[in-house]
Amino acid sequence: MVRTAVHVVLLVLLIQSAHGQSAKKPLRVGVVGLVHSHVHGILNKAFKEKNQTDIDIVGIAEPNRELAERFAKQHGYSMSLVYPTVEEMLDKTKPEAVADFGPIVDHRKTVERCAPRGIHVMVEKPLATSFADAKQMETLAKKHNVQLLTNYETTWYGSNHKAYALANTEKAIGDLRKIVVHDGHQGPKEINVNKEFLDWLTDPATNGAGALFDFGCYGANLSTWLMHNQRPLSVMAVTQQIKPDIYPKVDDEGTIILTYPKTQTIIQASWNWPFARKDMEVYGQTGYVFTVDGTRMRIRLKDEANERPTEVAQSEAPATDPFAYYAKLIHGETKPDELTSLENNMIVMEILDAARQSAKTGKAVSLKQKL
Template identity: 25%
Template sequence: MRVAIVGCGTMGTVHTRNLARMPDVQAAGVCDQDAERAAAAAAIAGTAAYTELDELLDKERPEAVIVCLPTYLHKETVIRIAERGIHVICEKPAASTLEDARDMEAACRKHGVRLFIGHVVRFFPNYRNAAEHVKAGAIGKVRMGHFKRHGSFPRGWDLWYHDRERSGGVIMDLMIHDIDFARSVFGEVESVYARITPPSVSKLEYAQVTLKFAGGAAANLTAFWGYNGPFTTQFEIAGDDGIIRFDSNQVQSFDLKTSAETGEQAAVQVPQSPMLRDPYYDEVQHFIQCIRTGTEPLVTIDDACKAVEIALAAERSAKLGQPVALEVAPR
């Protein structure tokens, strides 16, 4: 399959490197408005560099395009690609608004192409293992969760991260990873309560969000832009029969503890390093396989739209100072 990339920043470079070593896939050009950045990415995969998307699409005729542009450019770019009859893999979040995300979905459906949104946390080994243990009932009925994601304040193209209208802030851009994952584990969200420390001149933005799920569970999520230490992710998922913990800073990266019928606790430690397999590689390979076979992806466009909806509800809650209810479709 011929796959092109538009946007040659950090994520575009990661995807270019992975395409270069993916079997049965050919990098079909890269595009960036910065000619030097495009050339650097193209050299990685031995493909052509472009500064205009239409020129790339005309000359390379890719079967799929990976969109790695700032969030506020997703809708326009995805629709342009879909109108050419080309499948799209787009970095998260899907869009800045739910309406834009649904417009992207509708355009891809109209033109008969697939749209995938890169919520890559579902492909990280420790997170995927945790979800599998929960699904298998290893800790019984899940009741509570706590998710953390801390990193330095991002430096984006044209400083777009600094503009909340374009980036969506720390919830839409960073916490949305854990919003999507928590929903995949706990189910539909029925209410959201959030607090946000507004970004300051020192580039600090901290958000705390509580999600209440239709099944009765609850989860607390924190995200922090401006952390001085290493990029850190943590989670804790508690059920009736045990607890799963993960801390990216710990050598023992995955810890599952369950309660035996005698009441005694036994630890089953499953070490998994995210570096053993590149989750971004696995993610794109999975989406390409879905294109080839017509199967449903691990992360659907509905999942991506729900994540946007929840993130926007959290922003509203922070402004109102009170919980925001979400409509939950009956099952």
């Protein structure tokens, strides 16, 4: 009998222990703004993904009531979650972290409101509209010891992480010589983004530029990562308005060239591709790695007569999605990822600022001196 009782007690303790491990609390997240179409990712996860335990949206700050109601019908959230201002949402819901889906120019304001409260911030790419704003955001994040992350779709591509491993960890293609990154689509109006998104995306004051910032940031982020956060020696950029009738205020075509001591990066950002694309070519002294999309790649190494296609798992990336990663990072369950990091994205902003200046003046901008 005693033995049986002991067994029962042990079984209960094991069940309680297992339950405690599985019953971790989701990250309490506040959503700042609904005018960036990437917001559908977090809304789908929070309100439509069954049994997800990563995040809990506790409040949404959005002054456009009509937009909030439209998305409430689409995603099934209660309008009781919606507040007209960021301050009221923070006061009433006390989130641990926020995800910003407002215009890029407002990212600084979000950090100014959240960092002093000890609230972590993840913004959609790019980090800011200027290097000056980014510097102020960095100062606040470090002063108040909060995470300030930048979310890129390409961070969650298994192919990019496999390419990095081949190039840097395994040294399978020799020293890097050239990186070429293609990003963009047919144009935001052409792919029918909603009006609220289009209005700020095509305004240089709220987005920083057009395709140059919207898609040039991806290449700057990936190049900085592949180059171990090395700042380029110089930045040269050329932009065009191929469709001024559609995008009268901003560029719709941009090419950026980054020079490093022994490597060159070419970033091709466009609202004029025939199809949407986010792919990359990484050339070393002895081989190359091409990413086709999130999982597909083409590789040719030394002494190989032909390139070979390969497919990699999404699990090569640091998490299944940015919000799962966000929760794990804040709860101390994973290590910081370099692509989302503040250190990387400060260099990205320095590159984008220089690219905008170069496109305006027609001259390369030297980055030899640390700003």
